[in-house]
Amino acid sequence: MKIAIGNDHTALEMKNEILAYLKEKGLEVINFGTDTPDRCDYPVYGEKVARAVVAGEADLGILICGTGVGISLAANKVHGVRAVVCSEPYSAALARRHNNANILAFGARVIGPELAKMIVDAFLEAQFEGGRHAKRVDMIMEIEKKG
Numbered sequence: 530m531k532i533a534i535g536n537d538h539t540a541l542e543m544k545n546e547i548l549a550y551l552k553e554k555g556l557e558v559i560n561f562g563t564d565t566p567d568r569c570d571y572p573v574y575g576e577k578v579a580r581a582v583v584a585g586e587a588d589l590g591i592l593i594c595g596t597g598v599g600i601s602l603a604a605n606k607v608h609g610v611r612a613v614v615c616s617e618p619y620s621a622a623l624a625r626r627h628n629n630a631n632i633l634a635f636g637a638r639v640i641g642p643e644l645a646k647m648i649v650d651a652f653l654e655a656q657f658e659g660g661r662h663a664k665r666v667d668m669i670m671e672i673e674k675k676g
């Protein structure tokens with residue numbers, strides 16, 4: 530499985546920890562930055578990861594900013610993205626199983642690295658269940674098509 534990861538300056542330390550964790554697990558990771566502590570704009574990185582996921586360059590994405598909110602909002606503007614902010618593993622698993630979310634976001638100022646790893650595991654290990662959930666996800670994507 531290939532994961533695209535991106536972050537703003539508030540989440541550099543957290544990103545590096547998650548990046549190392551993903552590599553330890555044997556996953557391939559495309560790192561879109563930022564990789565410096567200089568202040569930057571989260572929409573840039575949200576868009577980069579979103580486009581990589583939609584283009585199929587990565588199977589799933591992980592985005593981290595201060596809260597996870599701004600960067601996920603930016604990613605969700607790219608058609609085909611279903612980015613979710615999660616601060617605990619249950620929602621992360623259900624976001625995959627029921628909502629077929631393709632990007633996980635969380636906040637480096639909200640949760641610590643160990644909880645973040647549990648959330649990442651829950652997201653990556655869960656599978657979309659399809660069935661009645663597929664119809665609802667299709668309905669979401671129809672809204673997007675209407676513009």
Ligand code: RB5
Binds near residue numbers: 599600
């Ligand atoms: C940056 O100060 C902060 O606004 C950003 O990391 C994020 O929390 C936005 O949603």
